[in-house]
Every structure is written in C-alpha cells, then in structure tokens.
Amino acid sequence: MALIELARFYNSFEAGIIQSRLESDGIPSVLFDLEMSLQAMGMAIPIWVMVDEEDEAEARAILAAAWEEGGAA
Incomplete structure (x- = not known):
C-alpha cells in the first residue's frame, strides 16, 4: 500500500467533508497535518488528503x- 496525495486543503472542515465522501464510497483515506493547520495564526500549513494509489x-x-x-461539500 502506497499513499498518494489526492488534495490539499487549508480548511479542516472541507478536508473532513472530502474524507467522509471518500469513506462513504468505500475508499479509505488519511488526513495528514490536520492538527497543524494554523491559518488563524498566519501560518498556512495544508491538510493533505491521502489515498492508496490503487x-x-x-x-x-x-x-x-x-x-x-459547488465546492468540497
């Protein structure tokens, strides 16, 4: 199993929505750096949505x- 980047988000809500949509369609995913996104403090650290390359x-x-x-939702 090799993980690849599917998308990057700077909003944990959008990242979570995409993860939920993937999971509801049977595609496991992982959010990297979810707790590191500090946009409110002026630091733009992305949240990475990762999936298996298959x-x-x-x-x-x-x-x-x-x-x-109409967006990530």
Whole structure:
C-alpha cells in the first residue's frame, strides 16, 4: 500500500467533508497535518488528503464530482 496525495486543503472542515465522501464510497483515506493547520495564526500549513494509489482514479472522480456540485461539500 502506497499513499498518494489526492488534495490539499487549508480548511479542516472541507478536508473532513472530502474524507467522509471518500469513506462513504468505500475508499479509505488519511488526513495528514490536520492538527497543524494554523491559518488563524498566519501560518498556512495544508491538510493533505491521502489515498492508496490503487484508489486514485476513483478518488479523483469523487473529488471532481464534489467540486462540480459547488465546492468540497
């Protein structure tokens, strides 16, 4: 299992929504640096949504559909 970056977010809410959508479609994911995002303090540390490389194509399709629906939500 090799993890790849699916997306980066600077908002933990959006990252969580995408993670939930992936999980609801049966794609396990991991959020890296969730607790490190300190945007309110002037530091922009991204939250990384990571998936297994074998799930990349399906995960990207889910992410694209989420953006077409009006954002990460």
